[in-house]
Structure formats: C-alpha cells, structure tokens
Amino acid sequence: MKTILFVLSLILHDVLCQNSSTISTVSQTVPTSMVPAPPNVTEGTGGAWIRVLGRSGRIVIGNRRNPDDDERRITLEYESIQEFDQSGTGINLRDHYLRNFAGRDFSFGTTREQLFQNLTTRSFDFQGRIQDTFNAQLVSNVYIFRDSGNVTNGNETFPVRRGNIKFGFDITNWRFCGGDGGATCRMGNRQYEGAGIDLTLRIRGPRAPRERSRDQRRGRGIRGGRDFDIGEGRNIILSSKVQYDGSNTFEDMEDGYPRLVTRGSSTFFIFRFRRFNTSATYDPIVDLSASSDTPNNAVIKTSAPILLLSMFVMNFL
Numbered sequence: 682m683k684t685i686l687f688v689l690s691l692i693l694h695d696v697l698c699q700n701s702s703t704i705s706t707v708s709q710t711v712p713t714s715m716v717p718a719p720p721n722v723t724e725g726t727g728g729a730w731i732r733v734l735g736r737s738g739r740i741v742i743g744n745r746r747n748p749d750d751d752e753r754r755i756t757l758e759y760e761s762i763q764e765f766d767q768s769g770t771g772i773n774l775r776d777h778y779l780r781n782f783a784g785r786d787f788s789f790g791t792t793r794e795q796l797f798q799n800l801t802t803r804s805f806d807f808q809g810r811i812q813d814t815f816n817a818q819l820v821s822n823v824y825i826f827r828d829s830g831n832v833t834n835g836n837e838t839f840p841v842r843r844g845n846i847k848f849g850f851d852i853t854n855w856r857f858c859g860g861d862g863g864a865t866c867r868m869g870n871r872q873y874e875g876a877g878i879d880l881t882l883r884i885r886g887p888r889a890p891r892e893r894s895r896d897q898r899r900g901r902g903i904r905g906g907r908d909f910d911i912g913e914g915r916n917i918i919l920s921s922k923v924q925y926d927g928s929n930t931f932e933d934m935e936d937g938y939p940r941l942v943t944r945g946s947s948t949f950f951i952f953r954f955r956r957f958n959t960s961a962t963y964d965p966i967v968d969l970s971a972s973s974d975t976p977n978n979a980v981i982k983t984s985a986p987i988l989l990l991s992m993f994v995m996n997f998l
Contacts, residue, residue, distance in 0.1 A: 721733060721734050721735050722735070722789050722792075722805065722807070723746070723747070723748075724792055724803055724805060724823070724825060725746065725825065728744055728844050729742065729743075729744065729825060729844035729845075729846060730742070730743055730744065730745060730746055730747070730748045731748065731823060731825065731846055731848075732747070732748050732749065733787070733789070733807055733821075733823070734787075735786060735787055735788075735789070735807075736783075736784070736785070736786055736787070737758070737759070737782050737783050737784075737785060737787075738758075738759050738782055738785065738787045738807065738809060738819070738821065739756065739757070739758045739759075740756070740757040740758070740848070741754055741755070741756050741757075742754060742755045742756075742757070742846060743755070753886075753887055753913050753914075753915065755884070755885065755886050755911075755915055756883075756884070756885040756886075757848070757882060757883070757884055758782070758882070758883040758884075758885075759782040759785075759819070759880070759881075759882060759883075760781065760782070760881040760882060760883045760949060761778075761779055761780055761781055761782075761879075761880075761881045762778075762779045762811055762819075762852075762878060762879070762880045762881070763777070763778045763779070763878070763879050763881075764777040764778065764855075764857060764858060764875045764877070764878055765875070765876055765877055765878070765879060766858075766873055766874060766875060766876055767874060767876045769876075771879070772858060772866065772873050772875060773868075774858075774866055774868065774873070775813070775814075776812045776813055776814045776815060776856070776864070777812075777857075777858060777864075777866065777873075777875065779811055779812075782809075785809045785810070785811070786809055787807045787808060787809040787821075788807065788808060788809070789805060789806070789807045790805050790806040790807065791805065792804070792805040793805070795824070797824050797826070797847065799830070800826055800827075800828040800830050801826070801827040801828050802824040802825055802826050802827060802847070803824075803825045803827065804822070804823060804824045804825070805823055806820060806821060806822045806823065807820075807821050807823075808820040808821065811852070811855075812855065812856060814856075815854065815855075815856040815864070816854050817852070817853065817854045817855040817856060818851075818852075818853045818854060819850060819851075819852055820850065820851040820853060821848065821849070821850045822847070822848070822849045822850070822851075823846060823847070823848055824846065824847035825844075825845075825846050825847075826841065826842075826843055826844065826845040826846070826847070827843060828843060829841070829842040829843045836904075836905065837904055837905035837906055837920055837922070838902065838903060838904035838905065839902075839903055839904075839906065839918055840901065840902050840903065847964070849962065849963060849964035850880075850962075850963055851960050851961070851962045851963075852878060852880070852954065852960065852961045853959065853960045854959065854960075855878060855957070855961075857874075857875035857956055858873040858874055858875040859872065859873060859874030859875060860874055860875070860956070863875065875956060876955070876956055877935075877953060877954050877955045877956050878953075878954045878961070879951050879952070879953050879954075880951070880952045880954070880963075881942075881949050881950070881951050881952075882949065882950050882951075882952065883947060883948070883949050884911075884917065884948055884949070884950060885947075885948070886911035886912055886913075886915045886917075887911060887912030887913045887915060888911060888912035888913075889911070889943070889948055890909035890910070890911050890917055890941060890948055891909060891910045891911075892907060892908065892909050892910075892941075893908040893909070893910060901916075903918060905920065906918050906919055906920045906921075907919045907939070909941075919939045919950065921933050921934040921938060921939060922934075923954060923961055923962065923963055924961075924962040924964075925954075925955070925957045925958075925960065925961055925962070926957055926958045926959045926960055927959065927960060932955075934952065934953050934954070935953050935955070938951065938952060938953040939951060939952050939953075940953075
C-alpha cells in the first residue's frame with residue numbers, strides 16, 4: 682500500500698510541474714455555487730430598510746422589513762469596473778476589467794450607532810476584493826439616519842430627513858497599468874497605460890429615470906447635481922464630486938459623468954474616476970422620504986458626491 686501511495690504521489694507531482702498553468706486556470710473557474718455564500722445583512726430605521734447580499738454586494742432598499750417584499754423597492758447593483766487608457770478606451774485585461782460582481786464575496790463590519798455631523802445614524806460597512814492578483818478593494822459605507830436636520834459639506838444642496846440612507850463607496854489600492862509603480866499590461870505588441878476607472882452601477886426602480894430640469898430641481902430644494910424621477914415618489918440625485926487619496930478637496934468627474942446609459946430594459950449609471958495613488962471616494966445619499974416633496978427644514982449641503990433616492994415611507998419606527 683505504501684508503495685502504491687508513493688507512486689501516485691510521484692505521478693501527481695509530475696502532472697503539477699508539467700502543467701501548472703492549466704491547473705491554475707482550472708482553479709479560477711470553479712463555480713461559485715460550490716463555495717458557501719457569505720451571510721446577508723438587513724438593517725433599518727425610520728421606516729426605511731436596506732438589505733445587502735454577501736455575495737455580489739447587491740443592495741435592496743424599501744419600506745418593509747424585508748425590502749425584497751416591497752413592490753416599489755429600489756435595487757442597486759455593482760455591475761462592472763474597468764480601467765481605461767489615455768484615449769478613454771477600456772482595457773480588456775484580467776485584473777483591469779471585472780465584467781460582473783455576481784461571484785464576488787463581501788464581508789461586513791459591525792452595525793453601530795454613530796453620529797454623522799451631529800445626526801444619529803445606524804451604520805455599517807461592507808467590502809470585497811476587486812482585483813484577483815492585487816489587493817484592490819471596493820469598500821461601501823452605509824448610514825441610516827434616525828434624525829432629520831441639516832448636513833453641510835460644501836456647495837451642493839440636497840434634501841434629507843429621517844430614514845435617509847447614506848451609501849458611499851471607496852475604491853482603494855487599485856493597481857493601474859503602466860506608469861510609476863504600475864503593472865505591466867500587454868496584449869500582443871500593445872502596451873497599456875491606465876488613465877482611470879469606470880464603475881458601472883445598475884439601478885432599478887418602478888420606472889426608467891427621467892431627468893428633471895434645473896428649475897424643477899430648485900423647486901425641490903436641490904442646488905447642483907442631476908435629479909431623476911424613477912416613479913412613485915422615488916428620486917435619484919447624482920453629484921459629480923469625487924475625493925482622491927484621502928484629500929479633503931473635491932474634484933469634478935470628467936464632463937458628462939456620471940453618465941446615464943440604457944441597455945435594453947436596464948438602466949445604468951457610469952461613474953468615472955481619474956487615476957489615483959491610493960483611493961477614490963464617492964459618497965452618495967439614499968433618501969427614503971415620507972413624500973417626494975422637500976421639507977423646509979431638511980437640507981443637505983455638500984460638495985461630496987451624492988446619489989439621492991427618494992421614496993414614500995409607509996410607516997415610521
């Protein structure tokens with residue numbers, strides 16, 4: 682028996698040495714269904730509930746304890762992330778183009794009570810790896826407001842009230858192609874140098890987004906950004922502001938971004954980030970409101986990037 686095991690061991694050793702690249706490729710294609718999915722997290726306050734899937738990071742927001750049961754729910758999904766070169770063309774290489782997040786696992790931090798600019802919130806974060814070879818992470822932060830009031834941070838103004846959900850994300854430690862300290866990226870005779878990243882977010886609501894005019898935005902108490910009506914009291918408001926490398930300075934995205942794109946029956950927003958050293962921070966706010974009208978005493982002023990979704994709250998805790 683020992684002799685047989687020894688022979689099998691030698692055979693296995695020879696196979697691994699002679700065909701290590703094949704073994705490596707096969708190991709990357711193991712179906713994610715064979716690996717237990719991480720737990721999901723559901724949190725809520727003020728009549729607003731948010732559920733995040735541990736696999737894929739899919740976010741569902743609604744007025745019921747299980748927001749998937751709310752027919753008017755809003756769903757946010759990380760769709761893809763892709764590096765682009767100096768011409769704005771996407772780089773289709775492994776570790777520089779993640780086509781979908783379906784098999785990505787996210788880990789969750791502890792839910793806690795926390796003050797956000799003197800307003801009480803319930804908050805948690807979740808993060809997942811977005812480059813297989815390198816250590817790039819997508820970190821999402823969630824704050825569910827328990828108070829109404831003013832949040833100020835710069836020159837843009839958006840409504841806020843109890844039940845708002847602040848949903849932001851950081852892209853950290855992305856290894857770009859070329860340049861100082863960058864990865865070597867070749868396809869044939871072509872060598873790439875990365876200029877930035879496009880992150881695509883899929884948003885689903887009761888209907889396709891319809892952008893409001895500047896006057897309509899101002900009538901809702903909004904200053905700056907882009908305001909979209911997605912039906913039945915739900916609204917999406919986007920800012921173009923980004924922070925890089927931990928700086929307190931806010932920069933505008935490239936002209937035309939965030940960009941609304943329709944593919945078939947699906948709607949996507951593309952957020953463009955220039956090349957950075959350590960991190961890019963985009964800081965949206967999700968507003969689940971008692972109505973789609975803006976209260977006089979509930980305002981956000983911010984130069985941080987904003988994604989604001991507004992919907993009817995059926996009950997308050």
